[in-house]
Each structure stands twice: as structure tokens, then as C-alpha cells.
Amino acid sequence: MKVLQFTIPVPHDKSVIADQFSLPYFYPYLHRHKEAQITWIQKGEGTLIAGNNMHHFAPGDVFLIGANLPHLFKSNPEYFENETEDAISALSIFFNPEGILTPLFELPEMRAFKLFIQHHQQGFKVPLPDAEKTISNMTALRDATGAEQLIQFINLIKGLSEINEQLQPLSSYGNLPGITENEGIRIGNIYNYIMQNYTESITLEDVSKAAFMTSESFCRYFKKHTGNTFVTFLNEVRINEACKILNANKVESISAAAYQCGFKSITNFNRVFRSVTGKSPREYMDNYSGKIG
Known part of the structure; x- marks a missing residue:
């Protein structure tokens, strides 16, 4: 890449x-x-x-x-x-x-x-x-x-x-195809757009328009060059931000963190949170508190 x-x-x-x-x-x-x-x-x-x-x-x-x-x-x-x-x-x-x-x-x-x-x-x-x-x-x-x-x-x-622990790789997609520098810049701009607007209801049409592509072309392009679908990447951005908020105790409840990070349904938030982290929000918070303790 x-x-x-x-x-x-x-x-x-x-x-x-x-x-x-x-x-x-x-x-x-x-x-x-x-x-x-x-x-x-x-x-x-x-x-x-x-x-x-x-x-x-x-x-x-x-x-x-x-x-x-x-x-x-x-x-x-x-x-x-x-x-x-x-x-x-x-x-x-x-x-x-x-x-x-x-x-x-x-x-x-x-x-x-x-x-x-x-x-x-x-x-x-x-x-x-x-x-x-x-x-x-x-x-x-x-x-x-x-x-x-x-x-x-x-x-x-x-x-x-000499580190004895199992080291988890930062990236899990090691065969990204070679693309031009301009395409690389475009991907960076797409990342920035999503990370700046994840709290809003970003649609596929919104991000495709920001990339100056049709929705169909954008889906193929994004998957090919990042290894993720748009929805997967957006969900990971939102869950990553939710983890920061929960760890810092910046909100009164888990549902408040969900809505602050762009989720409109607490049920959907719980489902996506578990799919991304492998834990429920409550299990994640308890695990984090245990490590800090």
C-alpha cells in the first residue's frame, strides 16, 4: 500500500x-x-x-x-x-x-x-x-x-x-495491494472524514460523496485497500472512542457513552461492542478496572 x-x-x-x-x-x-x-x-x-x-x-x-x-x-x-x-x-x-x-x-x-x-x-x-x-x-x-x-x-x-507475553500485532491485514500515492492520500482523507464525523449519522452516501465516488465504487475500493468494509471501520472507530470514554469515566452510564459515540440504539451498541472487543461493555469496564487496580 x-x-x-x-x-x-x-x-x-x-x-x-x-x-x-x-x-x-x-x-x-x-x-x-x-x-x-x-x-x-x-x-x-x-x-x-x-x-x-x-x-x-x-x-x-x-x-x-x-x-x-x-x-x-x-x-x-x-x-x-x-x-x-x-x-x-x-x-x-x-x-x-x-x-x-x-x-x-x-x-x-x-x-x-x-x-x-x-x-x-x-x-x-x-x-x-x-x-x-x-x-x-x-x-x-x-x-x-x-x-x-x-x-x-x-x-x-x-x-x-525478551518480552515473555504474547504480542498481538497492531495490524491483521498484511497483504494490502499497491496503490498510487494519490489513492493513499484519498484513503487518509476518508479515515479523517469518518473519525471527525463518527458521532453523527454517517451514511454510505455521505462518505462516498466525500471521496468523490459512487457508493458501489466506494465499497469495492475501501474493502480492497483497507481490508475493512465501511460499516466495520465506522463501528470500530465508534467502539474505540466508547472504550476511551468508559475507561476515563467521562459519562454517567454506558448508554450515555453509546449515544455520544453515534449509536442510536443501546441494543445495537451492546452487540457491536461485543463483536469488536469480545466482551460486553460492563465486562470490559470491570476488566479494565481490575487491571488498573
Whole structure:
């Protein structure tokens, strides 16, 4: 899938890039790059779209995003309404295992790490028990210079490869077809349209019109290039937002969260919630509270 193709600026004297930044909001366009990326969210909340799936992100979360995996860190709407210079901040580590680092990963001692990265091309979220150690390794890499930075990079990859929990991929649709850059931009615009209007009664005709396509053409196009139907993607956006609201206790009841996220029927909300999360809203809240506790 060819979306906005980024080239990460790589200084001539570095093989690993540590990018510490603070901005009003995260870069709001679907994009990809040949470098793998490890990102620690320090400040800010929103939705991560990776491939054909989406995930909530908040301070303390750490994600590995595989090379060339289309992704988008979409800040919550309030970050665009109140633009504050340092509203969000994050540390990202970029590296290309098939570029300048190829000789390093070809070493016999590095074979296990190479296989680990190849196995997780679809990315993953670092489990909470392992996040603190990963953040420590990322910080050490950021603060190091010269050969010490490369040593800290090996420590970072070693730490990730030693995670004992089952790592769930960020994306489950690994065979997206190649499309033109303009089509990739169009998909990004469709994502943005849906995520900005999910609280309303968005119809297939509405989103097709926004994409300048007929309804029939849009259905075929969206399914082919994202792996999702329009209704599936819209429901996942709404349920993802409902999960954020329920976790933050921002509403008085489950039904209030349902209506706030665009559902007109609590029965339909419960059915879709279970199909997306595998749990009822109440079970989800109890499970989340148990983890926090």
C-alpha cells in the first residue's frame, strides 16, 4: 500500500535516529517509511491507526511499528481545537534493519534479533509490565552519543525480544495491494472524514460523496485497500472512542457513552461492542478496572 512515503533524515554519522519532539498534535496523515519505529507516548491521547486496525494511545504507551506499515497517530479532537505548542510529546526511535544496519543484523550473534523484527512486521504494543524497562532503554539511547548509542540500541532490541507475553500485532491485514500515492492520500482523507464525523449519522452516501465516488465504487475500493468494509471501520472507530470514554469515566452510564459515540440504539451498541472487543461493555469496564487496580 503506497501512502505518503516519508524519508527519515539520517545524519551521515548515525545509523539509529532518536527523535524527541513536542507539538500541538501528532502528524495527522496516514504515512509510512522504510524505517521501523519505536514510539513512547509521553504526553497526549488519541487513536493509532496501523494498517487496518486501530488502538487507543495515552501517556506511557510504547509501540513498535514495522517498516513500511501505514500508520497514523490521530490526536483527539480537542488537540486541534486548542492548539498548544507542547500539547503532545513523544520519543521515537527509527532504524532500518535492511539499510545501513544490515551488516550488524547479519552477525550470528544478532540473528535472533533479526528474526524477532521480521516476525513483528505488523508491529505491537509493548505490554505494560515491560514498558518501564523499554522506556529506560529508549531514554538511554536518546542521551547516548557515538558508539555508545549503538550499544544502547542493541540493549533496546534485546529487551523487546525478551518480552515473555504474547504480542498481538497492531495490524491483521498484511497483504494490502499497491496503490498510487494519490489513492493513499484519498484513503487518509476518508479515515479523517469518518473519525471527525463518527458521532453523527454517517451514511454510505455521505462518505462516498466525500471521496468523490459512487457508493458501489466506494465499497469495492475501501474493502480492497483497507481490508475493512465501511460499516466495520465506522463501528470500530465508534467502539474505540466508547472504550476511551468508559475507561476515563467521562459519562454517567454506558448508554450515555453509546449515544455520544453515534449509536442510536443501546441494543445495537451492546452487540457491536461485543463483536469488536469480545466482551460486553460492563465486562470490559470491570476488566479494565481490575487491571488498573
